[in-house]
Amino acid sequence: MSSKTCKIKHSNGNFGDTPVFHLEIPKRDVYRKMILDFSEKEIGLSTFYNLCPNNFKKGKKRTDMCPTCHIGKKNVKRLTEIQTPNTETVFLKTQIEKEVEIYNNHINIKSIQEDSYKKLVQNLKNGECVLIMDFKENFRLGSGPIKTSTDFYSKPQISNLGFELIVKGTKNILNYEYFNYLSEILSHDSKFVLNFLESLLKKEEFRFIKKIHLWSDSGPRFRSCEHFYSVFF
Structure with missing residues (x-):
């Protein structure tokens, strides 16, 4: 229950x-x-x-949730519950209002990004592509409904770095391709991303691509100086 x-x-x-x-x-x-x-x-x-x-x-399981959105929704609900603040709750109400303002700004930026992404995909030209990259949740291989203590501690975790490639094909129809790189390396750092990104760009699918629009979330491995330097230089 x-x-x-x-x-x-x-x-x-x-x-x-x-x-x-x-x-x-x-x-x-x-x-x-x-x-x-x-x-x-x-x-x-x-x-x-x-x-x-x-x-x-x-039952549903939600993973990789945006912490700002997750906490922001709770704060919006908490703010509506404080109808008539007293001396004990006035400070709390002020703090929640500040956090809700941050959440609302975050939602506005999210909407701008979504609109920019949709326009970019709709207006893709020949020789261009959109490449989206993100880490999926780590998983274990060979798991079953019953696990012994030996199985639980001995089976290694596997990281999953996923890429989605979007290109415009014939008759202006968008084509989607997906690439996943699995590894026992769990660092999830910029070096990890760049190694597989370099490997991906050598594939035949990128042979005639002259311009790549690279998209990702704001995870630290995607916005580090190392990542930006390697991508642009």
Whole structure:
């Protein structure tokens, strides 16, 4: 059971807060199990979905979240909860307002970047490409539902550096290609990125590319002096 709640309409017609339950298996699998256990029940999958209470949800895992956005959304909610600040909460309200202002500026910059990216992709010319690079979450190979202590500590982590290449093909149709570099090196530093970037640019796909628009997030390995010097010089 989750600590979150959602609004559910009760039998008396009123809405009330009800605890959210996260399912360990998809609803489709729940439906199949129900059909096997209660074969006399004639119910379709779509009807089953409609009858499922809204407080039963599939568990989700969110990774690589922007810390400014994650904290900013919480602060916006906290600010609305302080309706009439008193002597004890007035200082807290002032601090939260400053953090919310930072969050709003961050959102504005994000919107500007998104618009710039969309315009760039839409107006790509022949001989140009957009190259996006980012690290994915580290993972372990050979993991299963049951792990012994030896498996947990002996299986090495693998880093995953991903690239997305966007070029304009025939009839102005955008073509997308993806490249992933896996390594047991977990440093995630600029040297790591530059080594694989250099290897990528030697591929046949870049043979006729004269101009590369390089995009990444604002991670430290992508905005270091070492990275900028190697890319531009």
